[in-house]
Amino acid sequence: MRRLGYDLSMQFSQPSAARAINRLRILNLLASQENLSRAEAARLLKLNKVSTGEIVEALIAEGLVEETGKMVTVNGRRPTALSLKKDARAVLAVDLGTKATSVALSDLGGNLLRFERFPTPHNPKPEELCVQIIKTCLRILKMMKDPASAIGIAVSVPGSLDPSGSVVASAPVWGWKDVPLAEAISKNTGLDVVLEHNVRAMVLGERWFAASQEPSGADASMLYVNWGEHISSAWVADGKVIGEGSQFGHIPLRQTGLCSCGSIGCLETVSAGWAISSMAARITGKEDITVKQACQMLDQYPDLASLLLDAARGMADALVYASAITGCGKIILGGGISSMPDQFFAQLLRRYEDAASVRLSAVSIERTRLGDKAGLLGTAAVALDQFVFRRTMLDQLSRQK
Ligand SMILES: [Zn+2]
Numbered sequence: 001m002r003r004l005g006y007d008l009s010m011q012f013s014q015p016s017a018a019r020a021i022n023r024l025r026i027l028n029l030l031a032s033q034e035n036l037s038r039a040e041a042a043r044l045l046k047l048n049k050v051s052t053g054e055i056v057e058a059l060i061a062e063g064l065v066e067e068t069g070k071m072v073t074v075n076g077r078r079p080t081a082l083s084l085k086k087d088a089r090a091v092l093a094v095d096l097g098t099k100a101t102s103v104a105l106s107d108l109g110g111n112l113l114r115f116e117r118f119p120t121p122h123n124p125k126p127e128e129l130c131v132q133i134i135k136t137c138l139r140i141l142k143m144m145k146d147p148a149s150a151i152g153i154a155v156s157v158p159g160s161l162d163p164s165g166s167v168v169a170s171a172p173v174w175g176w177k178d179v180p181l182a183e184a185i186s187k188n189t190g191l192d193v194v195l196e197h198n199v200r201a202m203v204l205g206e207r208w209f210a211a212s213q214e215p216s217g218a219d220a221s222m223l224y225v226n227w228g229e230h231i232s233s234a235w236v237a238d239g240k241v242i243g244e245g246s247q248f249g250h251i252p253l254r255q256t257g258l259c260s261c262g263s264i265g266c267l268e269t270v271s272a273g274w275a276i277s278s279m280a281a282r283i284t285g286k287e288d289i290t291v292k293q294a295c296q297m298l299d300q301y302p303d304l305a306s307l308l309l310d311a312a313r314g315m316a317d318a319l320v321y322a323s324a325i326t327g328c329g330k331i332i333l334g335g336g337i338s339s340m341p342d343q344f345f346a347q348l349l350r351r352y353e354d355a356a357s358v359r360l361s362a363v364s365i366e367r368t369r370l371g372d373k374a375g376l377l378g379t380a381a382v383a384l385d386q387f388v389f390r391r392t393m394l395d396q397l398s399r400q401k
Pocket residue numbers: 249250259260261262263266267268
């Protein structure tokens with residue numbers, strides 16, 4: 001189900017596959033630019049005008065593209081403007097977090113139309129979480145004016161997938177092994193389901209919706225760190241996402257502090273959401289303090305500021321190691337803790353600069369522009385890519401040329 005693109009690419013020389021690929025190229029062009037004429041689309045994609053016209057008619061018949069009026073060109077011609085019909089289809093995005101699970105309905109432009117969030121149970125059994133996901137998806141689908149326009153669901157998971165992309169091979173944070181999550185959700189919602197590793201999904205969201213530039217060239221790469229309840233990362237090199245199974249949160253940093261993995265002094269014990277929450281509870285005497293709440297109580301409990309400062313510095317130290325090893329040109333921080341108040345993020349950057357060598361200090365460190373929606377928008381991007389635009393496959397094809 002997930003690897004359809006590769007079959008298509010193998011038959012690239014066949015006319016039907018070439019047409020399918022040109023259809024996708026036109027669809028993607030219209031998603032990135034509104035009000036284009038048929039002639040402009042043909043020119044931009046270096047396609048023949050007749051076949052472009054035929055594909056556009058087919059896209060209009062499918063309801064994906066609409067004519068949006070007449071344009072005026074310099075030579076006085078009045079070609080018809082075309083645009084993507086963003087509400088023609090919808091996808092569901094399920095961002096499975098260790099603390100909370102978010103479900104949203106997205107249109108073709110990545111606009112999140114409906115949104116629901118529920119606390120993820122502690123150490124959930126697969127069946128238990130699956131039932132909650134299915135119920136939430138069905139409730140959102142029921143509220144849609146046209147439920148038939150929903151075409152698929154993407155679920156991002158804090159774990160690795162099997163090669164088919166439909167089974168969670170392992171989610172160590174919950175002790176899950178070989179969970180056929182896609183099938184269970186698909187059977188109960190009647191929709192196709194695709195799974196993705198959560199950091200991979202965030203990288204895709206960054207590409208689609210934050211338009212962030214990835215460093216290019218043979219030795220340039222980017223590190224994406226998901227800094228939330230737990231800390232994980234993926235490395236993007238030459239356009240490919242790798243290393244999402246890395247143990248970034250478990251880089252040994254300190255001499256004390258018991259980690260969730262059983263080791264002492266991992267990065268997570270200083271900087272992960274779970275560790276900050278538990279230390280904040282000790283300072284305030286209140287249970288279940290989220291990092292967001294801790295940030296709002298700084299005046300009342302000054303010790304919380306040193307806690308957050310330490311978390312920022314711990315992350316900076318780990319990033320120095322990571323950039324030294326990967327040689328990356330850019331680091332993007334996403335996840336809930338990355339949206340900490342500016343004063344702490346500034347301290348992170350200062351600490352990094354102080355600790356890094358001249359070569360390493362050239363690395364740019366940024367926070368995602370997608371804020372706390374990075375996970376959900378990334379998941380929506382996975383669904384839109386899989387069920388509509390196939391942009392990842394088109395990128396792979398253009399790299400192979
Ligand atoms: Zn650890």
